[in-house]
Amino acid sequence: MAVKIRLARRGRKKMAIYDVVIADARAPRDGRFIEKIGTYNPNTNPASININNERALQWLLNGAQPTDTVKAMLSYRGVMLKKHLQIGVVKGAITQEQADAKFEAWLQEKETKIAGKVESIGKAKEAARQKALDAETAKNQARLDAIKAREDEAKAAAAAAEAEAAAENAPEEAAPEASAEGDEAQA
Numbered sequence: 254m255a256v257k258i259r260l261a262r263r264g265r266k267k268m269a270i271y272d273v274v275i276a277d278a279r280a281p282r283d284g285r286f287i288e289k290i291g292t293y294n295p296n297t298n299p300a301s302i303n304i305n306n307e308r309a310l311q312w313l314l315n316g317a318q319p320t321d322t323v324k325a326m327l328s329y330r331g332v333m334l335k336k337h338l339q340i341g342v343v344k345g346a347i348t349q350e351q352a353d354a355k356f357e358a359w360l361q362e363k364e365t366k367i368a369g370k371v372e373s374i375g376k377a378k379e380a381a382r383q384k385a386l387d388a389e390t391a392k393n394q395a396r397l398d399a400i401k402a403r404e405d406e407a408k409a410a411a412a413a414a415e416a417e418a419a420a421e422n423a424p425e426e427a428a429p430e431a432s433a434e435g436d437e438a439q440a
Contacts (some may be wrong), residue, residue, distance in 0.1 A: 257275075
């Protein structure tokens with residue numbers, strides 16, 4: 254019986270979540286499996302990979318064949334490196350302590366890279382948020398300036414209308430006096 258380490262899909266439409274399972278190669282993708290060893294969520298950034306590394310290593314050493322996607326995930330988690338080092342220990346090329354030291358050094362480097370990626374994603378999100386906030390502030394200020402300009406125009410128009418009305422009223426009051434003086438002069 255050929256045994257595969259592969260993904261089994263679950264989750265809703267366009268929001269898939271996968272189980273990492275050990276299954277017979279002849280079983281359907283979402284069908285019967287031997288053991289579930291983890292989950293994979295590609296919807297997060299970076300993708301969430303939760304695998305029982307010890308069980309995966311045991312199955313790999315027993316001959317289970319991972320699919321391409323699962324092999325990439327196992328490499329990402331260090332299971333493939335650990336298998337490689339364990340084979341070296343079995344063959345006598347290196348000691349178990351050397352293998353453990355190499356794996357720990359690799360694991361520290363990998364964790365640093367992952368933390369750096371998460372930090373850069375967080376900074377990029379914060380920068381985008383700040384840029385959007387600045388754009389919104391500028392847009393609101395432009396709106397306030399436009400409203401203030403309209404109010405100033407309205408006040409200027411009202412002042413001009415008052416001055417014009419005052420100018421019209423003033424000559425009418427002055428005109429009767431002038432006409433009374435003109436009448437006296439004529440008489």
